[in-house]
Structures are given as C-alpha cells and as structure tokens.
Amino acid sequence: MPSLYLPHHEAFVRWDEVGQGQRVVVWLPGIGFPALGNFLGVVTDPALAPLRSILIDPLGAGRSTPVDGLSIPDHADAVAAVLDHLGVSRCCAVGYSMGGAIAAELTLRRPDLVDRLILAEGNLLTGGGPGTRYMAAVSAQEFADERLPDMLGDLHEGAIKGDVVDDFILASWGQVDPTALHGMARALVAIRPQLEAEVLGLSLPRSYIFGAQNLENVDERIAKNLPDPERLEDAGFTVHAQQGAGHELMLKDPAAFTALITPLLAP
Numbered sequence: 001m002p003s004l005y006l007p008h009h010e011a012f013v014r015w016d017e018v019g020q021g022q023r024v025v026v027w028l029p030g031i032g033f034p035a036l037g038n039f040l041g042v043v044t045d046p047a048l049a050p051l052r053s054i055l056i057d058p059l060g061a062g063r064s065t066p067v068d069g070l071s072i073p074d075h076a077d078a079v080a081a082v083l084d085h086l087g088v089s090r091c092c093a094v095g096y097s098m099g100g101a102i103a104a105e106l107t108l109r110r111p112d113l114v115d116r117l118i119l120a121e122g123n124l125l126t127g128g129g130p131g132t133r134y135m136a137a138v139s140a141q142e143f144a145d146e147r148l149p150d151m152l153g154d155l156h157e158g159a160i161k162g163d164v165v166d167d168f169i170l171a172s173w174g175q176v177d178p179t180a181l182h183g184m185a186r187a188l189v190a191i192r193p194q195l196e197a198e199v200l201g202l203s204l205p206r207s208y209i210f211g212a213q214n215l216e217n218v219d220e221r222i223a224k225n226l227p228d229p230e231r232l233e234d235a236g237f238t239v240h241a242q243q244g245a246g247h248e249l250m251l252k253d254p255a256a257f258t259a260l261i262t263p264l265l266a267p
Contacts, residue, residue, distance in 0.1 A: 001063065004085050006078060011065035013078050015056040018043045024091040025265060026106075027055045028079065028099030031132065031184050032176045034062030037168065038096060041254025047262045054091075056082055058102060060180030062172075068140070068183040072191055076105035083113055092116040092265060096249065098123060098132075098188055104199045117202070118264055120209040120257070121226060121247050124196040128189035129225045135185035144178035165248045196227060200235035207238045207264045209257075211245035220246075238264070 003012040016036045025048075029038035035055035043053040057064040058075045079102060083091065093114045095103030100122015107114040123129070128136065138147060152174055158166030173181060199206070208229070214221045215229060224247065229239045242249055242260055250257035 004082055006059075006081060009059060009065075009067050009070075009074075009078070011059055011067045013056065013059055013065070013082055014063045015054055015082055018053040018055070019049060019051050021050045021052045023050065023265075023267065024052045024054060024088050026079065026083065026088075026091050026093050026103075027053060028058065028093065028095040028102045028106075029055075029061065030097035030099060031188065032061050032181045033168075033172045035099075036062075037172065038099075039094075039250065039254075042250050042258045042261070045255070045258045045262075047258060048265070051265065054082070054086070054088070058099070058184075060184055061176060066177030066180035068179045070183060070187060072101045072187050072195075073105050073109065075102045075187070076109055079106050080110045080113060083110075088113065090115045092118065094118045094120065094261070095122045096120040097247070098184060100124070101188065101191055101195070104195060107202065107204070108195075108198055111204075115204055116265075117199075117204060117206045118209070118261065119207070120249055120261075121211060121214070122208070123188055123191060123225070124199060124227050125225050126189075126191045126193045126195070127225055128185070128191070130223065132185040132188040135182060136189045140179045140182045143182040148173070148178050148181070165251045168251055200231070200237075203236075206236065207240060208232050209240045209242060209249065209260060211247055211249055212241040212243045213246040215239075215241045240264070 003014045005012050027039045029035040035057050059067040093103040100119040107117045155166045155170035159170050
C-alpha cells in the first residue's frame with residue numbers, strides 16, 4: 001500500500017485508494033480505526049464508482065506508524081501532507097467521529113484543499129464523548145494494562161454474540177498500539193474550544209450526518225457531546241439522519257449510509 005514518510009514525526013502515514021474518477025473524496029475514520037475497514041462497504045458501492053476515494057489511516061491508527069502526543073491539528077497536517085504528495089488540488093473531506101474533527105481542522109487549515117465538508121457524527125466540541133473521556137482519564141500505562149484489556153474483553157463477548165460493530169472495533173483496537181490509542185483519546189478530549197465556532201463560520205458546502213437515535217434523543221446527543229443540530233442548520237449546514245442507527249452509522253449499515261451520503265457527494 002502507498003505510504004509517505006513524515007520526517008518531523010519519524011513516521012509513515014499510509015492510505016488506500018478506490019476508484020479513478022476526477023472528483024476526489026478523502027475519508028477519515030473513527031478513533032483507532034483503519035480507514036478502509038471503516039468505509040469499505042461505502043466506497044465500493046457502485047454508486048460511488050465515479051469518485052476517487054482516498055482512505056487515510058491517521059498516525060497511530062490502521063497501518064500508519066504509532067505516534068503519541070499528537071493534537072487534532074497535527075493529524076490534519078499529516079492528511080494534508082498526503083494530499084499534497086498526491087497532487088490533489090481540491091477534495092471533499094468526509095470524517096467519521098474522530099475523523100470528523102480531523103476533517104474540520106483540515107478544512108480550516110487548508111481551505112485551498114477542501115471545497116466540501118461532510119461530518120458523520122464528527123467531534124466538534126471540546127471534552128470528548130463518554131468513551132474517549134473514559135480512555136483518557138487514566139495514564140497511558142494504566143490504559144494499556146487495565147482499561148484497554150477490559151474494553152477488548154467486552155468487545156470480544158459482543159463479537160461472539162454476532163455484533164458486527166463490536167467485532168470491527170475489536171479487530172481495530174486489538175491491533176493498534178495502546179499508547180497511540182490513548183493519545184488519540186487525549187487529543188479528542190482536548191479539541192480546541194474554538195473549533196465548532198470556526199467551522200460554523202465557514203462558507204463552503206457542509207453537511208452533518210447524525211444517527212437518528214442520537215438526533216431524536218436530546219439527552220443522548222448531549223451525553224455523547226454531539227453538536228446542536230439547530231445551531232448547525234442556522235450556520236448553513238444541511239443536517240441528515242441515518243434511520244435505525246446510533247453512533248455506529250456505516251459500521252452497522254453501510255448500505256443505508258451510502259444511500260444517505262451519495263447525493264451529498266454529487267457535484
């Protein structure tokens with residue numbers, strides 16, 4: 001698979017490509033996930049065949065080199081380095097969960113690269129969701145020795161029972177460097193307080209996709225630290241909901257997510 005060495009991080013960032021179209025879409029995954037696994041059922045759908053999909057594993061996730069201590073802007077700069085290396089001049093940035101925070105920072109830091117932003121339950125608010133707060137609340141050593149094994153054990157039980165989302169997360173986090181995963185959680189908790197306001201102030205086309213279960217339940221949305229849909233719409237976002245889904249979205253039902261996002265990717 002292709003890779004790019006980033007000397008200042010002493011690390012390789014790696015990615016996959018699907019399709020050979022002129023229109024470029026960059027896909028950025030959830031915390032600790034390989035991008036191809038996160039979006040495989042989406043980017044291989046015939047409806048997206050006209051696109052050139054670039055699926056980037058953030059540093060510390062998937063097959064990119066484990067790196068600790070990175071901020072969300074650092075991750076965005078690594079993505080930008082890949083796009084510059086590939087000669088991409090304009091793209092649509094799609095980010096899921098943590099990938100949404102990276103996509104948002106990429107859009108702000110490199111407006112010359114991104115002409116459309118789609119956030120799928122993307123993190124815009126400082127403080128993190130309950131899962132990342134739980135991961136970041138202890139030291140990296142305690143996370144590696146105690147919390148991550150406990151989490152993987154719970155995921156293992158869910159996977160045995162046939163839960164496809166638990167199985168995917170188990171496969172992803174079971175392969176990732178624990179210190180890097182802990183660092184990603186800390187980066188999410190430490191999202192810049194100004195990020196949401198800056199993204200709301202952008203003028204390019206922007207969309208936000210909620211799981212309907214979170215959009216329809218205010219308490220659930222607030223508990224997961226997701227943005228206010230009315231605030232998004234007032235700022236020019238189009239807001240959408242994937243029926244029957246919570247935060248898992250395309251991990252649970254890639255066909256439903258594809259049907260929802262395809263018109264948002266249209267020229």
